[in-house]
Amino acid sequence: xxxxxxxxxxxxxxxxxxxxxxxxxxxxxxxxxxxxxxxxxxxxxxxxxxxxxxxxxxxxxxxxxxxxxxxxxxxxxxxxxxxxxxxxxxxxxxxxxxxxxxxxxxxxx
Amino acid sequence: xxxxxxxxxxxxxxxxxxxxxxxxxxxxxxxxxxxxxxxxxxxxxxxxxxxxxxxxxxxxxxxxxxxxxxxxxxxxxxxxxxxxxxxxxxxxxxxxxxxxxxxxxxxxx
DNA sequence: TTGTTATATTGCAATATTACGATAAACCAA
DNA sequence: TTGGTTTATCGTAATATTGCAATATAACAA
Numbered sequence: 001x002x003x004x005x006x007x008x009x010x011x012x013x014x015x016x017x018x019x020x021x022x023x024x025x026x027x028x029x030x031x032x033x034x035x036x037x038x039x040x041x042x043x044x045x046x047x048x049x050x051x052x053x054x055x056x057x058x059x060x061x062x063x064x065x066x067x068x069x070x071x072x073x074x075x076x077x078x079x080x081x082x083x084x085x086x087x088x089x090x091x092x093x094x095x096x097x098x099x100x101x102x103x104x105x106x107x108x109x
Numbered sequence: 110x111x112x113x114x115x116x117x118x119x120x121x122x123x124x125x126x127x128x129x130x131x132x133x134x135x136x137x138x139x140x141x142x143x144x145x146x147x148x149x150x151x152x153x154x155x156x157x158x159x160x161x162x163x164x165x166x167x168x169x170x171x172x173x174x175x176x177x178x179x180x181x182x183x184x185x186x187x188x189x190x191x192x193x194x195x196x197x198x199x200x201x202x203x204x205x206x207x208x209x210x211x212x213x214x215x216x217x218x
Numbered sequence: 219t220t221g222t223t224a225t226a227t228t229g230c231a232a233t234a235t236t237a238c239g240a241t242a243a244a245c246c247a248a
Numbered sequence: 249t250t251g252g253t254t255t256a257t258c259g260t261a262a263t264a265t266t267g268c269a270a271t272a273t274a275a276c277a278a
Contacts, residue, residue, distance in 0.1 A: 008135075008159075008160040009135035009136065009138070009139055010135075010139075013135040013138045013139050013142070014135045016132065016135075016138050017132065017133055017134050017135040017137070017138050018133075020129045020130070020132035020133040020138075021129070021130065021132075021133030021134070022133075023125065023126065023129035023130075023133075024126055024127075024129040024130030024131075024132075024133040025126050025130070025235090025236085026117075026118035026119075026122040026123045026125075026126040027118065027236095028126070029118070029122045029125050029126050029129075030118055030119075030122050032207065033122070033207070036207055036208075042254080042255090043254075043255060043256095044253090044254065044255085050117075051117040052237075052238090053237070053238050053239085054238090054254090054255075054256095055237075055238055055239080055240095055255095055256080055257080055258095056236075056237050056238065057255095058255060058256055058257085059235095059236080059237080059238095059256090059257095060236095061255095061256095062256085063235095074245095076245070076246075076254095077244080077245050077246065077252095077253060077254050077255085078245095078253085078254055078255075079254080079255065079256095083207075083208075085208040088204055088207055088208040089204075089208050089209075091204055092201055092204035092205055092208060092209075095197055095198075095200055095201035095204065096201055098141065098142070098145055098192075098197055099145075099192075099194040099197040099198055099201060100194075100198075100201075134265090134266085136266095151224080151225090152224070152225060152226095153223090153224065153225085161267075161268090162267070162268050162269085163224090163225075163226095163268090164225095164226080164227080164228095164267075164268055164269080164270090165266075165267050165268065166225095167225060167226055167227085168226090168227095168265095168266080168267080168268095169266095170225095170226095171226085172265095183275095185224095185275070185276075186222095186223060186224050186225085186274075186275050186276060187223085187224050187225075187275095188224080188225065188226095219278100220277100220278085221276105221277085221278085222275100222276085222277080222278100223274100223275085223276080223277100224273100224274085224275085224276105225272100225273080225274080225275105226271100226272075226273070226274095227270105227271080227272065227273085228269105228270085228271075228272085229268105229269095229270085229271100230267105230268095230269095231266100231267090231268100232265100232266085232267090233264100233265080233266075233267105234263100234264075234265065234266090235262100235263080235264065235265080236261100236262085236263075236264090237260100237261090237262085237263100238259100238260095238261095239258105239259090239260095240257105240258080240259085241256100241257080241258075241259100242255100242256080242257070242258085243254100243255085243256075243257090244253100244254085244255085244256095245252100245253085245254085245255105246251105246252085246253085246254105247250100247251085247252085247253105248249100248250085248251085248252105
């Protein structure tokens with residue numbers, strides 16, 4: 001039916017899936033990479049950087065914000081975005097535990 | 110239009126996005142976790158383990174196979190699935206480089 | 219052969235995602 | 249106030265995803 005049964009899975013399974021899903025589009029990967037590269041920038045810079053229209057970029061930023069992969073700080077007229085490394089780290093540590101059984105934090109499975 | 114412009118992004122951006130997308134559903138996260146936990150198992154075990162019908166599990170397995178997150182070995186009548194840790198490692202190392210600038214391999218950005 | 223078991227595929231409905239033009243909202247400058 | 253700049257939201261079309269019943273396929277046993 002296309003109904004997703006997220007309530008049948010654990011909180012951490014849904015958390016991992018949501019973060020992974022947000023990274024599951026090349027435009028959003030490119031946004032994260034650009035933000036890491038320049039440390040932080042405004043939405044308009046990303047519009048110039050990527051081959052997508054401004055509303056599309058804005059929509060992708062919203063999805064990255066929803067899962068806490070980025071943060072936005074208002075700076076006068078524009079909004080300055082930067083990556084929230086904690087969320088990236090959460091996914092990285094999860095994968096570390098999965099494939100190497102080694103991590104900086106306690107088991108989350 | 111819903112048209113995805115994957116050709117406007119780099120190969121590695123598309124590769125990362127495709128792997129992340131495959132992990133972007135709690136059922137597929139649960140499948141990976143179960144495979145890691147029991148080392149390997151057949152499709153039927155996953156059907157018993159997860160709250161989804163057999164065709165749905167089969168479809169999720171197909172998507173995980175498409176991005177090389179799992180491998181399937183024919184064993185008589187059934188197919189034995191196991192996780193391909195190399196692909197998990199690829200994503201893990203990518204995230205390591207992104208958020209900590211430290212990795213076991215050379216820069217991929 | 220027939221029957222059983224295990225998995226994949228097909229077809230379809232419900233829903234979600236992607237993309238963008240048009241427009242709105244918020245802020246500052248003159 | 250008006251005008252410019254920046255970002256968000258709305259509306260909508262095209263496409264993708266999710267889920268499953270029904271069916272197909274493949275391998276084996278009797």
